[in-house]
Amino acid sequence: MANPNLYYDILEKPHVTEKSTVLQGIRNQYTFRVAPSANKSEIKKAVETLFEVEVAKVNIVRLPGKHKRILGRPGHTGPWKKALVTLREGQSIDFV
Numbered sequence: 639m640a641n642p643n644l645y646y647d648i649l650e651k652p653h654v655t656e657k658s659t660v661l662q663g664i665r666n667q668y669t670f671r672v673a674p675s676a677n678k679s680e681i682k683k684a685v686e687t688l689f690e691v692e693v694a695k696v697n698i699v700r701l702p703g704k705h706k707r708i709l710g711r712p713g714h715t716g717p718w719k720k721a722l723v724t725l726r727e728g729q730s731i732d733f734v
Contacts, residue, residue, distance in 0.1 A: 645684035648676045652733050653720060665724065668731050672698075672721045681721045689731045695724040 650671045658669040672681055678696040685693050699720045706713050725731070 640683065640687050642687050645680075645687050648673050648680050648684040649688065654733070661722070666727070666729070667722050667724045670721045670723065672719050674717070674719050676719065676721070678721075681723065685723050685731075691729040691731060692726040693723055694726045697722040697724075 650673060653669040653671045655669075658667075661667040661669070668685075670681070670685075676684075678698060681696050681698070682693045685691065685696075699722070701718050701720060703715045703717045706715060
């Protein structure tokens with residue numbers, strides 16, 4: 639088994655929203671915010687190693703930054719990358 643410390647930089651955090659929660663129940667898909675330089679094979683290895691599950695498929699979405707106002711002052715958020723990870727039947731991840 640691979641060293642799990644190598645994969646903590648790839649998966650930044652789980653992205654939990656109403657839509658991602660629905661996808662967990664319907665399609666067995668989990669959403670993660672990942673490093674901008676990560677590719678599909680690295681994300682698959684990271685999820686399989688850290689959560690001890692079998693990954694069926696990985697989809698990646700690049701999201702642009704948004705212009706926002708905070709206390710009346712203009713600002714913006716940076717671009718980020720999201721990964722939708724589909725697990726095999728009977729597999730699940732419990733975020734505690």
